[in-house]
Each structure stands twice: as structure tokens, then as C-alpha cells.
Amino acid sequence: MNRPAPPDRQLGLWFTIAAGLVAMTVWSGVSIGFSISELVCNAPGGSRLLRESWPPDFAFLPRLIGPFLETVQIALIGTVVGAVIAIPVAVLAARPVSPNWLTWILDRNFMNILRTLPDLFWAMLFATAVGFGPLAGALALSVFSVAVISKLFSESVEAIDLNLTEAVRASGGSWLQMIGLGALPQVWPQYAAYVLYAFELNVRGSMVLGLVGAGGIGMILETQRANFEYERVAMIILAVLVVVLLIEQFSIALRRRLT
Amino acid sequence: MPANADSHDAMIRFRGAGVTYPNGVVGLEDVSLDIRRGEFVVIVGSSGAGKSTFLRTINGLTPLSAGSIEVAGQPVPRKQGRELRQLRARIGMVFQDFRLVRRVSVLNNVLIGRVARVAGWRSVLNLWPRADVELAFGALERVGIVDKAYTRAGQLSGGQQQRVGIARALAQEPEVILADEPVASLDPVTCHQVMEDLLRINRELGITTLVNLHFLDLARRYGQRIIGLQQGRLVFDGAGSDVTDADFQRIYGRRPEEDDFLQEARA
Ligand SMILES: Nc1ncnc2c1ncn2[C@@H]1O[C@H](COP(=O)(O)OP(=O)(O)OP(=O)(O)O)[C@@H](O)[C@H]1O
Numbered sequence: 001m002n003r004p005a006p007p008d009r010q011l012g013l014w015f016t017i018a019a020g021l022v023a024m025t026v027w028s029g030v031s032i033g034f035s036i037s038e039l040v041c042n043a044p045g046g047s048r049l050l051r052e053s054w055p056p057d058f059a060f061l062p063r064l065i066g067p068f069l070e071t072v073q074i075a076l077i078g079t080v081v082g083a084v085i086a087i088p089v090a091v092l093a094a095r096p097v098s099p100n101w102l103t104w105i106l107d108r109n110f111m112n113i114l115r116t117l118p119d120l121f122w123a124m125l126f127a128t129a130v131g132f133g134p135l136a137g138a139l140a141l142s143v144f145s146v147a148v149i150s151k152l153f154s155e156s157v158e159a160i161d162l163n164l165t166e167a168v169r170a171s172g173g174s175w176l177q178m179i180g181l182g183a184l185p186q187v188w189p190q191y192a193a194y195v196l197y198a199f200e201l202n203v204r205g206s207m208v209l210g211l212v213g214a215g216g217i218g219m220i221l222e223t224q225r226a227n228f229e230y231e232r233v234a235m236i237i238l239a240v241l242v243v244v245l246l247i248e249q250f251s252i253a254l255r256r257r258l259t
Numbered sequence: 260m261p262a263n264a265d266s267h268d269a270m271i272r273f274r275g276a277g278v279t280y281p282n283g284v285v286g287l288e289d290v291s292l293d294i295r296r297g298e299f300v301v302i303v304g305s306s307g308a309g310k311s312t313f314l315r316t317i318n319g320l321t322p323l324s325a326g327s328i329e330v331a332g333q334p335v336p337r338k339q340g341r342e343l344r345q346l347r348a349r350i351g352m353v354f355q356d357f358r359l360v361r362r363v364s365v366l367n368n369v370l371i372g373r374v375a376r377v378a379g380w381r382s383v384l385n386l387w388p389r390a391d392v393e394l395a396f397g398a399l400e401r402v403g404i405v406d407k408a409y410t411r412a413g414q415l416s417g418g419q420q421q422r423v424g425i426a427r428a429l430a431q432e433p434e435v436i437l438a439d440e441p442v443a444s445l446d447p448v449t450c451h452q453v454m455e456d457l458l459r460i461n462r463e464l465g466i467t468t469l470v471n472l473h474f475l476d477l478a479r480r481y482g483q484r485i486i487g488l489q490q491g492r493l494v495f496d497g498a499g500s501d502v503t504d505a506d507f508q509r510i511y512g513r514r515p516e517e518d519d520f521l522q523e524a525r526a
């Protein structure tokens with residue numbers, strides 16, 4: 001038998017793609033005014049900033065505890081509210097258990113819209129309604145949590161063993177009972193894992209929202225930065241790093257045990 | 260054929276019942292028969308003969324496409340809804356693959372048998388009324404595994420899981436039990452224990468019981484009445500004690516083989 005000829009490596013195609021990417025990057029860089037020379041010229045300014053930030057102002061640490069708590073509280077409220085609402089949203093969007101086609105289509109699109117918009121957008125929206133502050137932040141993170149959890153959870157619900165839901169129906173169970181007693185008990189561990197994951201994202205989200213006035217550690221960071229208190233800024237960043245890492249490790253460890 | 264003289268006695272009545280699946284396969288064709296209250300009936304037939312279809316039409320899990328079925332004088336509703344749920348509440352079902360929620364306790368699995376009698380929100384929030392919990396315990400006692408009430412269902416052996424399945428059906432306080440190959444996933448010894456359980460429950464509580472079976476020796480031993488299906492049609496209906504090898508040959512359309520028996524090749 002003849003050995004087959006090696007397939008055409010399509011060098012021309014790859015070259016075109018690479019050239020296209022380079023061209024797009026250069027174009028983008030020029031457009032936003034990104035220039036290497038400016039970066040180099042400003043380096044002394046950057047290093048001065050670094051020098052002024054050192055050492056971090058540890059005396060400032062006690063005053064961070066309250067704001068940190070607020071940040072975590074905002075994340076917690078957002079996660080809990082979002083997690084509760086995400087259950088029906090996920091179930092109705094799961095094809096095999098959704099009560100009818102129309103509900104399924106509507107809910108699926110609702111979920112997609114929620115996911116397209118970033119949490120900052122929701123924060124602005126709620127801020128216009130209830131004013132800037134922790135409440136707007138918590139509401140924004142609630143919506144964000146619904147989006148994150150319902151998407152993942154709905155996929156888990158779609159993969160359940162439908163024989164169990166049939167057993168509930170065979171006993172005369174209603175749709176609600178089929179869901180609550182046949183479907184959901186199969187996927188609670190996954191649900192818990194998704195909620196923890198959403199909490200991790202929300203802690204970070206809560207800090208970012210703080211920068212735009214939602215309260216908590218993000219807001220302190222913003223005020224200290226505006227006052228050129230770089231040693232305090234450094235302290236805050238250091239503390240944020242530690243707290244986020246701790247929460248993440250804790251959450252990851254819990255999730256491992258769940259699934 | 261058993262005499263169906265007294266029509267008031269009929270618990271389940273098939274009249275020209277037929278099922279054609281959406282893909283065109285005929286699962287059941289023109290079946291007419293009566294099952295009396297308290298009867299213990301075994302349905303046999305080769306794979307694909309329509310045994311599951313036959314059982315599932317009785318509680319409306321599979322809708323009829325022709326004819327009618329009445330349970331206790333009431334036609335099986337064709338539409339989903341309250342009426343059908345109330346009928347299903349009176350009919351317990353036992354499955355080959357048990358169909359237990361493995362992560363959940365035995366007791367909570369048995370309580371699923373109470374869904375039609377308890378408000379939806381209470382059952383879903385696990386706030387079962389005391390009387391229903393009591394009934395679930397009673398059902399577990401009847402199948403002899405009440406000591407496992409708080410064990411996760413998935414941790415039990417196959418035979419124990421099937422007993423939980425039976426207890427769930429019993430918790431419905433049903434008038435009819437439908438068992439679709441309830442012993443096909445069990446070893447021979449457990450197999451007989453589970454069949455004995457079903458028979459005992461039928462005798463003690465007078466629950467009309469229909470069991471699909473794969474094995475001919477089990478059918479002969481337990482079936483007070485045997486119904487034979489072949490390609491969706493009723494081809495045999497007689498007493499288990501009377502059934503001959505020739506009858507089996509007719510039902511299966513071939514000579515019974517070793518695989519058709521649970522124990523040794525031929526008794
Ligand atoms: N949901 C369905 N859709 C289409 N065809 C089906 C469906 N369920 C069963 N059938 C077909 O209907 C016929 C009867 O099936 P049924 O499951 O009732 O047989 P059975 O006697 O229970 O077989 P087994 O011993 O394998 O369980 C078979 O040909 C089967 O392929």
C-alpha cells in the first residue's frame with residue numbers, strides 16, 4: 001500500500017491569521033494610545049509610587065476590619081439571595097423537567113440576558129434606584145449570582161436520572177413534588193458547590209463594587225488612593241490578597257468534599 | 260380462562276387496549292381481559308413482548324392509543340392532571356432498577372409513596388405529617404427493614420433496596436401493585452425472598468398484584484394466574500398450576516431455554 005502524502009500544512013492560512021492578529025493588536029494599541037516609550041518614561045513615576053507605598057502601614061490594619069466585614073456581608077447577601085432565586089430559574093430552564101416549551105424558551109433567554117450584562121452594570125442600575133451604597137452592591141451581586149448559579153445548576157438538572165422523577169409521578173406526585181423529591185435531591189451537592197463558587201466571585205465583585213461606592217473595603221481603598229496615602233493603599237492590597245486567598249482555599253476545600 | 264362472571268369484581272378491565280408508540284412500534288394490541296380484586300397475576304413474554312407497556316398503561320405512565328382500561332370502574336384518564344394523579348395514588352409501582360433516591364434516607368424514599376396525600380409544599384420541605392411518617396414506618400416493618408429507616412438508600416444491598424421499593428408502594432395504601440420485573444436484578448435467593456414478600460402482601464392485605472417476570476419457573480411457582488404476551492398480543496391466560504411447557508413454547512414462540520429459568524436447566 002502507498003503511504004499517504006502528508007496533509008497540506010496550510011502555511012499560507014496560518015501566516016494570514018498570525019499577520020491579522022499582529023495587525024489588530026498594533027491597531028488597538030495605537031488607538032488607545034499605548035506606547036512603549038511612554039511606559040519607559042513613566043517608569044520613574046511608577047517606582048516612586050512603589051517606594052512611597054513601602055512599608056505598608058500596618059497601624060492602619062485594625063481600621064480595615066469593619067470594611068472587610070462589610071465587603072464579605074455584601075457578598076454573602078448577594079450569594080444567598082441569588083442562590084435561592086437561581087433554583088427555580090435553573091429548574092425551569094432544564095429541558096427534561098421544564099413544564100412546557102414556552103416556559104423553557106422564556107427562562108433560557110432570561111438566563112442568557114442576565115449573563116450578558118456585567119455586575120458593574122447591575123450596580124449602576126440599582127444605584128440609580130436605591131442610591132449608591134451597600135444595598136445597591138448586594139442587589140447587583142444577587143443578580144450576578146443568579147446568572148452564575150442558574151447556568152451551571154441548570155446543566156446539572158438536565159443530567160439527572162429521569163427514572164426517579166418517573167417514580168414520583170407513578171406515586172401520584174405533582175410537578176412540584178417530582179422536582180422537589182425526585183429531581184433536586186440528586187443534584188444538591190453540585191448546587192452547594194456552585195453556591196460556594198459564586199461566593200468566591202462575589203467577594204471579589206464586592207471589592208470592585210466598593211471602588212464605585214458600594215461600601216466595604218473597595219471604598220476605603222478608593223478614598224485612601226485619592227488622598228495619596230500609598231502606604232495604606234499597600235496595606236489594603238496586601239490584606240485583600242490574604243483574605244481572598246483564604247476564602248478561596250476554604251471554598252475550594254469545601255467543594256472538593258462535596259463532589 | 261378464569262371465569263370473569265361477576266363483572267363487579269373486576270379491579271382492572273382491559274377492553275381492546277392498544278398502544279402504538281410515536282415511532283410506530285406497536286407495544287400492545289387489542290388486549291381485553293379482567294383482573295379481579297385481590298388476584299396475584301404474573302405476566303410473561305420474551306423481551307419486547309409488551310410486558311412493561313401492559314403494566315404502564317394501568318397507571319397511565321404510557322397512554323393508550325386504542326381501547327380503554329378501567330381501574331375500579333373508573334377509566335384511566337388520558338390527560339395529565341389531578342384526576343390521573345389521584346388514580347396513581349391508588350396504584351403502587353415497583354421497578355426493576357428500584358428507583359430510589361440513593362443519597363436520601365430509606366424513610367424519605369418510602370415517604371415518596373405519600374406524595375398524593377400530603378400538601379405539595381409540606382412534602383417538598385420535608386415536613387411530613389406524623390401520621391404519614393407512621394405509615395411509612397409501618398410499610399418498612401412489613402417488609403422487615405425498619406432498622407434501616409435512617410440509612411441512605413444507596414448503601415443497601417439490591418434485595419434491601421427492592422424491599423424499600425415495595426415499602427414505598429405499600430405506603431401509598433394501594434389497591435393495586437404493579438411490579439415490573441422486580442427481581443430481574445437480584446440473585447436467586449433474594450429473588451425468592453422478594454417474590455415471597457409480594458405474595459404475602461397480596462394475601463395479607465388483599466392488594467391486587469401484577470408482576471412481570473422473566474423466568475418461567477418463578478412464573479409457574481408464584482403466578483396464581485399467568486398472562487402471556489407476544490408482540491403486544493395476549494396469547495395465554497390461565498392458572499399458573501396448569502401452565503405446560505407447550506404453553507410456554509407458544510408464549511415465547513420457541514422452545515424454553517436454560518436462560519429462561521432462574522434455577523437449574525429443567526425442573
Ligand atoms: N417509549 C418507547 N418508544 C418507542 N418504542 C417503545 C417504547 N417503549 C417500548 N417500546 C417498544 O415496544 C415494544 C414493547 O416494549 P416493552 O418494554 O413493553 O416490552 P417488555 O416485554 O417489557 O420487554 P423487556 O422484557 O425487554 O422489558 C418493544 O418493541 C419496545 O422496543
Ligand SMILES: [Mg+2]
Binds near residue numbers: 310311312439440
Ligand atoms: Mg420491560
